[in-house]
Every structure is written in C-alpha cells, then in structure tokens.
Amino acid sequence: MMSANRNAVDREPTELEALLPFHAAGTLNLRDARRVDEALANDPDLARQYAAIQDEYAETILLNESLGAPSSRAMQKLFAAIDAEPARRNASFNPVMRIVGFFSSLSPRTLALAGIAGAVLVLLQAGVIGTVLVKDRAGSNFQTAAFPAQSTSGTFAFLRFAPDAKADDITQLLSTYNASIVSGPKAGMFRVQFGDQALPKQEAEQLLKRLQAEKIVSLVAAAD
Amino acid sequence: MRFANRGILENHEDFYVFDRTPFQSHTTNLARRPLSATHATSDEVLIGRIAQGDRLAMQVLYGRHHVRVFRFSLRLVRNESIAEDLISEVFLDVWRQAGKFEGRSAVSTWLLAITRFKALSALRKRKDAELDDETAAAIEDTSDNPEVAVAKKDTSSALRNCLTALSPEHREIVDLVYYHEKSVEEVAEIVGIPENTVKTRLFYARKKLAELLKAAGVERGWP
Numbered sequence: 001m002m003s004a005n006r007n008a009v010d011r012e013p014t015e016l017e018a019l020l021p022f023h024a025a026g027t028l029n030l031r032d033a034r035r036v037d038e039a040l041a042n043d044p045d046l047a048r049q050y051a052a053i054q055d056e057y058a059e060t061i062l063l064n065e066s067l068g069a070p071s072s073r074a075m076q077k078l079f080a081a082i083d084a085e086p087a088r089r090n091a092s093f094n095p096v097m098r099i100v101g102f103f104s105s106l107s108p109r110t111l112a113l114a115g116i117a118g119a120v121l122v123l124l125q126a127g128v129i130g131t132v133l134v135k136d137r138a139g140s141n142f143q144t145a146a147f148p149a150q151s152t153s154g155t156f157a158f159l160r161f162a163p164d165a166k167a168d169d170i171t172q173l174l175s176t177y178n179a180s181i182v183s184g185p186k187a188g189m190f191r192v193q194f195g196d197q198a199l200p201k202q203e204a205e206q207l208l209k210r211l212q213a214e215k216i217v218s219l220v221a222a223a224d
Numbered sequence: 225m226r227f228a229n230r231g232i233l234e235n236h237e238d239f240y241v242f243d244r245t246p247f248q249s250h251t252t253n254l255a256r257r258p259l260s261a262t263h264a265t266s267d268e269v270l271i272g273r274i275a276q277g278d279r280l281a282m283q284v285l286y287g288r289h290h291v292r293v294f295r296f297s298l299r300l301v302r303n304e305s306i307a308e309d310l311i312s313e314v315f316l317d318v319w320r321q322a323g324k325f326e327g328r329s330a331v332s333t334w335l336l337a338i339t340r341f342k343a344l345s346a347l348r349k350r351k352d353a354e355l356d357d358e359t360a361a362a363i364e365d366t367s368d369n370p371e372v373a374v375a376k377k378d379t380s381s382a383l384r385n386c387l388t389a390l391s392p393e394h395r396e397i398v399d400l401v402y403y404h405e406k407s408v409e410e411v412a413e414i415v416g417i418p419e420n421t422v423k424t425r426l427f428y429a430r431k432k433l434a435e436l437l438k439a440a441g442v443e444r445g446w447p
Contacts, residue, residue: 018423021430027407052446056433059383060402066384070294070308075286078312082282082319 020050024057155199156182156223157208158189165216173214177207191223267331275322286315289332292404293339299399300343300392310342317342329413336404337414340396379442386436394429401426 016039022028023036040047161170174180177194184190194207204222211220267288273281293314298307317338325334387398400406400414412419434446 013424013427018427021401021426022408025401025405027401027405027410049446052434052444053430055380055383055444056387056398056430057402059380060387060398062380063384063387064295064299064399064403067295067298069291070304070311074290074294074308074311077309078286078315079279079282081312081316082279085319087277 017046017049020046020053021057024050024053153198154196155194155204155207157192157194157211158184158219158221158223159192159211159217160189160219162216162218169216173216177211189219189221268325268327271318271322271325271327271331274319275325282315282319285318285331289335290315292332293335296336296399296404297339297343299395300340301346306346310339310346313342314338329410332404333406333410333413336400336406340414379444382437382440382442383433386433386440389436390429390432393425394432397422397426398429398433 016036019028019032019036023033028036040050174192179192179194182191182193198204199207208220208222211217267285270281270285274285290311294307294311297310297314298304301307301310314335318335325331387395390398396415397411400411406414408419408422411422415422417425434444437444
C-alpha cells in the first residue's frame with residue numbers, strides 16, 4: 001500500500017488520506033468509514049497520520065470552546081429587530097413544512113386517536129371492497145374465452161382435415177356433427193368431441209364412417 | 225498582527241443556494257453538539273413555526289445555535305463585537321427567510337452558511353487597514369505563542385496557536401470539519417466549493433499546520 005507519509009509536501013492526498021479528518025469527526029458514511037478502517041489497519045503511515053489528525057481534532061474543539069459565548073446583548077438586539085418587523089400573516093411557506101408543522105402541533109393523544117381512526121377507516125374500506133368482489137364473483141358465471149371445460153363424456157375421434165379444407169368448411173362440419181375441437185393439432189390430428197354422451201359402439205363406428213366420407217376429412221381414427 | 229482575508233472573500237455569492245442534499249445524521253459528541261437526529265427534526269419544526277411568526281420557536285432555535293454561530297463568526301471576523309452583531313443579523317435572516325427553507329439539509333448547515341455570508345460581508349466592509357494589531361490582540365486567545373508554548377513543552381498549546389495562525393480560508397474549513405462536524409457535502413454547501421476541493425483544501429490546511437508546528441519546533445511525525 002502506498003505510504004501516506006511519502007513526499008507528503010509535494011503531492012495531492014490519496015483518496016483515503018483525504019477522508020481521514022472526516023473519519024475522525026465521524027461524518028463519513030458507513031462504506032467509506034469501513035474502507036478507512038481497513039486502510040488504517042494495514043498502513044502504519046496512514047495510522048500515524050490519523051493519530052496526528054485526532055490531536056488536531058481535539059485541539060480545534062478546545063480552541064473553539066475557549067472562545068466563550070456571546071453576551072445577552074445579541075439576543076436583545078435580535079428580538080428588538082424582530083419586534084420591529086411587520087406582522088406576518090400566514091407567510092408563504094412550503095407545503096411540506098406546513099404539514100410537518102401541523103402534525104407536530106398535535107398532542108400525542110390526538111395523534112394516537114387520529115391513527116386509530118385512520119386504521120378503522122382502512123379496515124372498513126377493505127371490508128367493503130372485499131364484499132363487493134365476493135358478491136360479483138358469486139353472481140356471474142364467468143368463463144374464459146378458451147375451450148369450455150373438457151367433458152369426460154361424449155364420443156371422441158382424431159381427425160385430420162384435408163390440406164385444402166377451409167375454416168368455414170371445418171366450422172360447418174363441426175356444427176353439423178355437434179362437435180368441438182378439444183385439442184391439437186398433434187401430428188396433424190385434432191381430437192374432436194362429438195356430443196356430450198358416449199355413443200354405443202356401433203353408432204360410433206357409423207359416425208366415423210360418415211366422417212371419413214366427408215370431403216374435407218382426410219383421416220379419421222377412434223379416440224378414447 | 226495582520227490577517228490575510230482575501231482568500232476567504234471568494235465564493236461568497238449564492239450563499240442561500242446550497243440546500244440541495246439530504247440531511248445525513250452522523251456519529252457525534254452529543255454533549256458538545258446540539259444536533260442529534262431527533263434534534264434535527266425539531267429544528268425543522270421550529271423553522272416551520274418561525275415561518276408562521278412564532279416568536280417562542282425563534283427563542284428556542286436561538287438558544288440551541290447562537291453559541292456555535294458566534295464562535296464560527298468570531299473565528300472568521302476575529303472581533304467579538306462584530307461577531308455578536310452578526311448573531312442577531314443571522315437569526316434575523318432566519319426569521320425573514322424561514323418560509324423559504326426547504327429542509328433538504330440540516331438547519332445548522334443553513335445557519336452556518338448564512339453566518340459565513342454575513343461574516344464575509346462584514347470583512348469586506350472593513351478595510352485591511354482596519355484589521356490592525358489592536359483588533360487582533362482583542363481576540364487573541366490567552367495561550368502562549370508557538371515558540372513560548374514549545375519552550376514549555378506544551379504541544380497542545382502550540383497546536384492551538386498554530387490553528388489560530390492559519391489563513392482564514394484554512395481556519396474556516398478546519399473549524400467546519402472538526403468543530404462543527406460537518407460532512408464533506410455539508411462543507412461544500414456552506415463554503416460553496418466542490419466536494420473534492422473540500423477534501424484537498426483541508427489536506428493543505430493540515431499541511432500548513434504541520435509546517436507552522438515544524439517552524440515552531442514541534443515534530444509530530446507527519447508529513
């Protein structure tokens with residue numbers, strides 16, 4: 001580490017060296033104070049300089065304290081001047097200070113009561129909002145825009161539509177067969193549900209044959 | 225004795241335009257320093273009341289800070305009578321300007337900035353010729369001069385004398401940092417100089433102090 005003592009007369013102070021007096025006075029932030037402490041532990045020259053600074057610090061305090069105090073004349077003069085000032089009515093004053101002044105003027109009891117009243121108000125407000133939300137949720141049959149919940153009953157089949165099938169044709173087919181696409185495409189196949197009740201096996205086979213005969217369907221397979 | 229006051233007369237303008245950083249509380253000797261964190265809040269409230277014309281609040285604020293204001297101004301102007309006059313001027317300014325105080329820095333920092341401005345104005349009014357030996361003698365402390373102090377092997381006394389012998393510019397920064405316990409940022413606000421200049425100016429003030437001590441025969445091991 002660079003010696004703090006080297007060529008002290010002709011050079012600029014190092015960053016940490018310049019902070020030493022403020023460290024002695026306790027005016028550094030925590031981060032800088034830690035940095036200085038670490039440097040002092042590792043650099044004897046810096047530590048020696050810090051010892052000199054502590055002497056300067058102590059003597060500066062003693063010197064200033066030896067200056068004594070002013071006479072009462074200063075105070076008399078001040079209040080005579082204040083009395084001579086024009087009366088002031090709600091002087092312009094920044095809003096933050098006005099608020100601080102207002103709260104500080106309240107007694108602790110008043111502040112406590114105001115705090116309790118505020119807390120009760122917040123709780124009431126929360127109760128009202130909660131009630132309204134619960135009521136709304138119970139009254140409306142909310143559904144997402146996605147597929148309706150998948151029913152476990154019904155007849156299912158995998159369909160592959162012809163490459164040239166149009167959306168209108170597919171919609172028409174689904175409508176004709178009271179069907180809806182449940183999932184897919186997967187490997188080019190859609191899982192389609194027909195009705196909401198499982199058909200007997202024979203009827204299901206006939207349904208698949210009819211579907212296979214559709215122009216826009218290129219492949220049909222039974223699905224569970 | 226004649227005092228060089230030219231350096232300290234610089235940077236005196238815009239003395240109110242300093243209130244720009246948040247107040248930092250820091251470790252301090254509470255017995256000596258009236259400004260604890262809770263005190264700072266109270267000071268702001270007092271300023272609020274003063275802005276509304278509360279005379280009692282003014283008395284409380286005065287009671288808390290007038291000694292520091294006096295000592296700071298005395299170290300600058302080196303004349304007790306002028307320093308006392310400055311106190312009433314400073315607090316009268318507080319009375320008038322309280323409504324403009326934004327509370328972004330400590331009230332004590334604001335007070336010292338006003339004090340500094342008033343002191344510089346007072347110094348400017350006085351010609352160098354008026355700062356004669358008689359005036360200097362009036363505020364000279366009772367301790368020995370450096371040579372006598374060293375003869376008595378009284379390093380502390382020599383150090384105090386050398387602190388007194390620093391230039392006004394150096395005295396000011398030493399006092400603000402060591403006695404008034406102002407941070408780098410606060411000193412920069414009060415004096416109206418960049419923060420880096422605060423650090424280097426204090427470093428050179430300390431070097432000057434070491435030179436004065438060395439000339440008086442006191443070796444402290446630094447520089």
